[in-house]
Amino acid sequence: MKKIYMDHVATNPLHPEVLDAMMPYFKDNYGNPLSLYGPGFKAREAIENARESTASLINAKAKEIIFTASGAESNNFALKGIAYALQGKGKHIIVSKIEHHSVLNSARFLEKQGFVVTYLPVDNHGLVDPEAVKKAINSETILISIIHASPEIGTIQSLSEINKIAKEKGVLLHTDSVAAVGNIPVDVQALNVDLMTFAAHQFYGPKGAAALYVKEGTRIVPLIYGGIQEGGRRAGTENVPAIVGMGKAADITKRDLQKRIDHIRPLRDSIISSTLKINKVILTGHPEQRLPGHASFVVEYIEGEAMLLMLAAKGIYSASGSACSSKALKSSPVLISIGVPVHLAQGSVVFTLGEETTSEDITYFNETFPQVISRLREISPYSKGWEETEAPTCTAKK
Amino acid sequence: MKKIYMDHVATNPLHPEVLDAMMPYFKDNYGNPLSLYGPGFKAREAIENARESTASLINAKAKEIIFTASGAESNNFALKGIAYALQGKGKHIIVSKIEHHSVLNSARFLEKQGFVVTYLPVDNHGLVDPEAVKKAINSETILISIIHASPEIGTIQSLSEINKIAKEKGVLLHTDSVAAVGNIPVDVQALNVDLMTFAAHQFYGPKGAAALYVKEGTRIVPLIYGGIQEGGRRAGTENVPAIVGMGKAADITKRDLQKRIDHIRPLRDSIISSTLKINKVILTGHPEQRLPGHASFVVEYIEGEAMLLMLAAKGIYSASGSACSSKALKSSPVLISIGVPVHLAQGSVVFTLGEETTSEDITYFNETFPQVISRLREISPYSKGWEETEAPTCTAKK
Numbered sequence: 091m092k093k094i095y096m097d098h099v100a101t102n103p104l105h106p107e108v109l110d111a112m113m114p115y116f117k118d119n120y121g122n123p124l125s126l127y128g129p130g131f132k133a134r135e136a137i138e139n140a141r142e143s144t145a146s147l148i149n150a151k152a153k154e155i156i157f158t159a160s161g162a163e164s165n166n167f168a169l170k171g172i173a174y175a176l177q178g179k180g181k182h183i184i185v186s187k188i189e190h191h192s193v194l195n196s197a198r199f200l201e202k203q204g205f206v207v208t209y210l211p212v213d214n215h216g217l218v219d220p221e222a223v224k225k226a227i228n229s230e231t232i233l234i235s236i237i238h239a240s241p242e243i244g245t246i247q248s249l250s251e252i253n254k255i256a257k258e259k260g261v262l263l264h265t266d267s268v269a270a271v272g273n274i275p276v277d278v279q280a281l282n283v284d285l286m287t288f289a290a291h292q293f294y295g296p297k298g299a300a301a302l303y304v305k306e307g308t309r310i311v312p313l314i315y316g317g318i319q320e321g322g323r324r325a326g327t328e329n330v331p332a333i334v335g336m337g338k339a340a341d342i343t344k345r346d347l348q349k350r351i352d353h354i355r356p357l358r359d360s361i362i363s364s365t366l367k368i369n370k371v372i373l374t375g376h377p378e379q380r381l382p383g384h385a386s387f388v389v390e391y392i393e394g395e396a397m398l399l400m401l402a403a404k405g406i407y408s409a410s411g412s413a414c415s416s417k418a419l420k421s422s423p424v425l426i427s428i429g430v431p432v433h434l435a436q437g438s439v440v441f442t443l444g445e446e447t448t449s450e451d452i453t454y455f456n457e458t459f460p461q462v463i464s465r466l467r468e469i470s471p472y473s474k475g476w477e478e479t480e481a482p483t484c485t486a487k488k
Numbered sequence: 489m490k491k492i493y494m495d496h497v498a499t500n501p502l503h504p505e506v507l508d509a510m511m512p513y514f515k516d517n518y519g520n521p522l523s524l525y526g527p528g529f530k531a532r533e534a535i536e537n538a539r540e541s542t543a544s545l546i547n548a549k550a551k552e553i554i555f556t557a558s559g560a561e562s563n564n565f566a567l568k569g570i571a572y573a574l575q576g577k578g579k580h581i582i583v584s585k586i587e588h589h590s591v592l593n594s595a596r597f598l599e600k601q602g603f604v605v606t607y608l609p610v611d612n613h614g615l616v617d618p619e620a621v622k623k624a625i626n627s628e629t630i631l632i633s634i635i636h637a638s639p640e641i642g643t644i645q646s647l648s649e650i651n652k653i654a655k656e657k658g659v660l661l662h663t664d665s666v667a668a669v670g671n672i673p674v675d676v677q678a679l680n681v682d683l684m685t686f687a688a689h690q691f692y693g694p695k696g697a698a699a700l701y702v703k704e705g706t707r708i709v710p711l712i713y714g715g716i717q718e719g720g721r722r723a724g725t726e727n728v729p730a731i732v733g734m735g736k737a738a739d740i741t742k743r744d745l746q747k748r749i750d751h752i753r754p755l756r757d758s759i760i761s762s763t764l765k766i767n768k769v770i771l772t773g774h775p776e777q778r779l780p781g782h783a784s785f786v787v788e789y790i791e792g793e794a795m796l797l798m799l800a801a802k803g804i805y806s807a808s809g810s811a812c813s814s815k816a817l818k819s820s821p822v823l824i825s826i827g828v829p830v831h832l833a834q835g836s837v838v839f840t841l842g843e844e845t846t847s848e849d850i851t852y853f854n855e856t857f858p859q860v861i862s863r864l865r866e867i868s869p870y871s872k873g874w875e876e877t878e879a880p881t882c883t884a885k886k
Contacts, residue, residue: 160724326558
């Protein structure tokens with residue numbers, strides 16, 4: 091049976107060149123990078139080379155890169171680190187309603203510690219209105235955090251417009267670019283953001299390596315205190331092989347990014363045009379301003395989880411945009427935020443492509459997906475009129 | 489030239505069986521463990537197997553293990569997580585003065601957020617007096633954090649006595665067992681601690697994998713918010729290969745621990761008895777109640793860094809117990825706490841052995857170290873009477 095991985099926004103296979111680059115740091119160069127001599131010295135050097143490469147991918151300076159272990163850690167670090175650093179100036183933070191849980195839940199934690207958070211709505215395409223940002227800023231506002239590209243609906247935010255407003259008002263802007271860096275060209279100088287989260291496994295690097303870009307001169311309080319690693323801003327013995335892998339993946343991505351985009355965009359367009367021919371299927375997110383390998387839909391009368399199951403049985407691995415697929419048993423706040431009714435949000439499915447996706451894969455997908463939908467609609471009690479029936483179990487704890 | 493790694497307390501080489509176990513999770517089983525089907529499923533299963541193995545090493549239940557990315561993260565998580573979970577009950581925390589920086593600096597952060605911290609002194613061997621713990625506890629006390637074994641002086645704490653007091657007073661006990669787990673038998677049931685930090689790279693597992701043991705029923709607030717990984721207590725895409733490696737390293741350690749101890753203890757004893765024959769060299773830490781592979785000294789009239797350099801030139805890789813070696817330019821708070829005068833604390837050096845250390849290595853070491861000391865004392869201006877001279881540069885920022 092075919093096996094087609096169409097969940098690249100969840101994670102990616104490790105690039106073979108990345109694994110090769112990591113291997114010496116599992117074996118010979120295992121020393122602690124803090125040790126001054128011996129096996130640790132090469133590890134220290136390798137980390138600093140990886141920092142150069144990682145910085146270069148987003149057009150930052152090496153000293154502006156703090157390595158962390160995950161995008162979630164970087165997002166927690168950004169929100170709490172700036173909140174605690176600038177609480178003397180003010181205690182108001184602005185985020186959008188479609189942020190990743192690591193941003194939203196950090197914001198909720200800060201609310202419990204006395205901070206005030208504004209959750210900005212988005213339009214039907216998932217875009218934050220820069221004017222709404224302007225209106226939300228007050229004299230207490232210290233940080234705005236807006237997701238760069240949504241992993242769930244693919245929409246790419248108009249960050250430069252938002253940032254123009256933030257800069258006018260003297261407020262820092264953080265962006266969660268986990269789904270963006272490695273999938274679209276990202277330049278922190280052009281965007282002029284103050285903090286940016288990104289993760290290696292989104293661009294064929296290893297899990298366990300991510301970064302927070304912190305613009306030179308920006309004060310931040312550590313999330314993880316301890317030794318003097320990462321300039322005293324993020325403690326813990328460095329995960330040297332993973333950091334080396336992130337650097338290598340950044341080099342490869344810088345080299346191959348345009349080729350990857352040129353490869354996956356027409357394949358993705360084929361999925362969208364083919365799938366939208368099916369009755370009662372809607373594209374979620376922005377029709378053009380979206381990640382090049384990202385196609386997301388809501389399919390009426392069917393639960394996302396049922397689609398995932400049947401697609402997996404046909405060898406197609408995908409994700410439900412609703413958190414249902416990750417067992418959280420809640421309707422997706424992102425879909426609700428863009429105006430998808432609760433009963434439709436259950437029928438969400440996301441396909442994300444990668445450099446190894448072939449046109450044969452897409453031909454197979456375009457034949458298979460309509461069959462899956464037909465079959466599920468035949469057996470679904472909801473197909474007779476979802477609206478009139480009880481909500482499916484998935485929403486029970488919403 | 490010989491190359492003898494004697495800095496096992498800083499980190500360890502990866503066990504070849506551990507690397508073998510990790511490899512499939514870099515390659516075929518790369519999927520996100522949260523995905524319900526496809527490549528992620530095997531990753532999910534592997535994580536849960538690793539959790540069983542990791543729990544078993546310390547005699548815990550699998551559900552009591554939360555995977556993190558470093559010992560520093562686990563320590564930050566324990567202190568802040570309990571502080572925020574129990575702040576309604578009280579805001580007083582007790583730590584010892586010889587904790588790792590990740591504990592001390594977390595405590596200092598919490599002080600800034602309105603918590604009150606007592607820093608307990610230790611005796612000349614580095615032991616916390618259980619009676620002092622008893623006196624420090626008040627009605628506001630919510631947490632005691634005492635390091636299990638000191639990486640710097642090797643002393644193993646009398647945790648069960650301290651814990652008896654904690655339990656009598658209904659206060660939670662966390663212990664930083666990074667230097668203990670993998671080096672001595674550790675049983676959380678016998679110790680009856682509530683939280684325990686440990687890290688895989690201390691027992692031939694990978695960097696980037698560590699754990700916090702949290703006794704069943706103990707409330708803790710996440711340090712890293714986000715998705716539902718680790719039961720919602722620690723978010724971020726799991727570093728699957730590293731977690732798998734930690735599990736494998738735990739299995740191997742459980743199997744080999746006694747053999748390792750029996751191998752390194754006599755080698756370590758040989759170092760101590762040989763080195764103490766040198767004039768004006770003092771063993772730091774407890775003479776018996778110490779890590780089996782750990783020998784630490786202060787050498788009068790010489791700076792630790794000079795010893796490290798000259799030892800490294802002879803192929804012996806070791807660490808200075810003073811933070812000087814890690815470029816922090818401060819006298820070691822641990823050595824000051826056990827009563828070592830500032831000028832002597834500069835002459836600190838730590839040797840830690842591992843399973844690959846041979847008796848030939850130790851013979852070479854026992855010949856070489858006295859020569860290194862002699863040579864350095866010949867050229868040292870301080871050897872004429874350190875006490876009468878100015879403090880060395882290393883203490884400039886103390």
